[in-house]
Amino acid sequence: MMEKKGSAKTFGGEIVQYKITSEQLKSDTTFRVFIPGSGKYPVLYFLSGLTCTDENFATKAGALKKASELGIALVMPDTSPRGDGVPNEEGWDFGHGAGFYIDATREPYSTHYRMYSYITQELPGLLSKELSDKLDLSRQSIFGHSMGGHGALTLFLKNPGLYKSASAFSPICHPSDPRCQWGQKAFTGYLGSDSSTWKQHDATELIKTYEGPKVEILIDQGSADNFLPQNQLQPEEFEKAAKECGYPVKVRMQEGYDHSYYFISTFVEDHLEHHAKYLK
Numbered sequence: 001m002m003e004k005k006g007s008a009k010t011f012g013g014e015i016v017q018y019k020i021t022s023e024q025l026k027s028d029t030t031f032r033v034f035i036p037g038s039g040k041y042p043v044l045y046f047l048s049g050l051t052c053t054d055e056n057f058a059t060k061a062g063a064l065k066k067a068s069e070l071g072i073a074l075v076m077p078d079t080s081p082r083g084d085g086v087p088n089e090e091g092w093d094f095g096h097g098a099g100f101y102i103d104a105t106r107e108p109y110s111t112h113y114r115m116y117s118y119i120t121q122e123l124p125g126l127l128s129k130e131l132s133d134k135l136d137l138s139r140q141s142i143f144g145h146s147m148g149g150h151g152a153l154t155l156f157l158k159n160p161g162l163y164k165s166a167s168a169f170s171p172i173c174h175p176s177d178p179r180c181q182w183g184q185k186a187f188t189g190y191l192g193s194d195s196s197t198w199k200q201h202d203a204t205e206l207i208k209t210y211e212g213p214k215v216e217i218l219i220d221q222g223s224a225d226n227f228l229p230q231n232q233l234q235p236e237e238f239e240k241a242a243k244e245c246g247y248p249v250k251v252r253m254q255e256g257y258d259h260s261y262y263f264i265s266t267f268v269e270d271h272l273e274h275h276a277k278y279l280k
């Protein structure tokens with residue numbers, strides 16, 4: 001059951017925060033939904049990055065006006081399971097706020113950290129049951145930022161046809177690469193040290209064997225992003241792999257922009273228009 005925690009009218013539509021007890025996450029979790037008006041709308045998921053909740057994109061990205069104009073509903077989940085019973089670690093790049101949109105296979109994380117199944121199965125199932133008059137779940141697309149960009153790309157590539165389109169802001173493109181410290185930490189912790197299992201959660205690896213519809217993927221990356229020289233993101237590796245297998249990917253290097261929501265809000269309308277081409 002979806003419990004309504006709060007709502008507000010905005011840009012002619014409504015943004016609502018829901019709380020559920022998730023079967024996959026074995027914990028309570030919240031998500032926000034923006035519904036443009038009184039019709040039935042296609043759904044665009046936004047997956048947020050490390051340290052975020054369902055609040056960051058809703059309040060900082062400036063996406064709601066354009067989503068309202070285009071007639072696209074937005075669904076904004078949290079980034080991990082949370083709560084007293086959910087194992088956590090020191091630091092902001094693992095544990096709470098850092099679920100990496102995968103199903104953990106390693107104890108003690110495997111019981112709760114099932115963000116992949118939550119986003120691809122449980123959440124759309126709930127939405128189609130409880131908001132069937134407002135959301136058209138036969139038309140879904142996905143985008144995200146950083147860790148959430150990794151989530152958007154991998155969920156799209158792992159489920160051909162489930163999402164009509166995908167895009168990302170400064171995504172973690174190659175988390176199984178030894179130079180990507182976020183990926184090394186998360187995949188070792190959630191999946192174990194056998195790195196052969198990591199490739200199925202790595203966009204740069206997945207695109208090499210992808211066999212579904214080749215809908216253009218849009219990526220925006222700021223040139224002044226401090227995580228870029230640290231090799232946490234590696235958009236060049238994803239672009240190279242896509243080119244080699246003939247998948248159309250547009251990577252736009254945006255001069256002087258950093259990793260923040262100032263960057264996201266500058267280009268978010270382009271991403272909404274990109275998805276509208278495939279959702280409408």
Ligand SMILES: N[C@@H](CCC(=O)N[C@@H](CSC=O)C(=O)NCC(=O)O)C(=O)O
Pocket residue numbers: 048049050051052056060092145146147148259260261
């Ligand atoms: N808290 C950290 C910074 C963490 C950070 O930059 N998080 C990004 C996503 S990074 C990759 O997934 C983010 O979106 N933060 C939320 C926001 O509202 O900006 C630190 O202290 O350095």
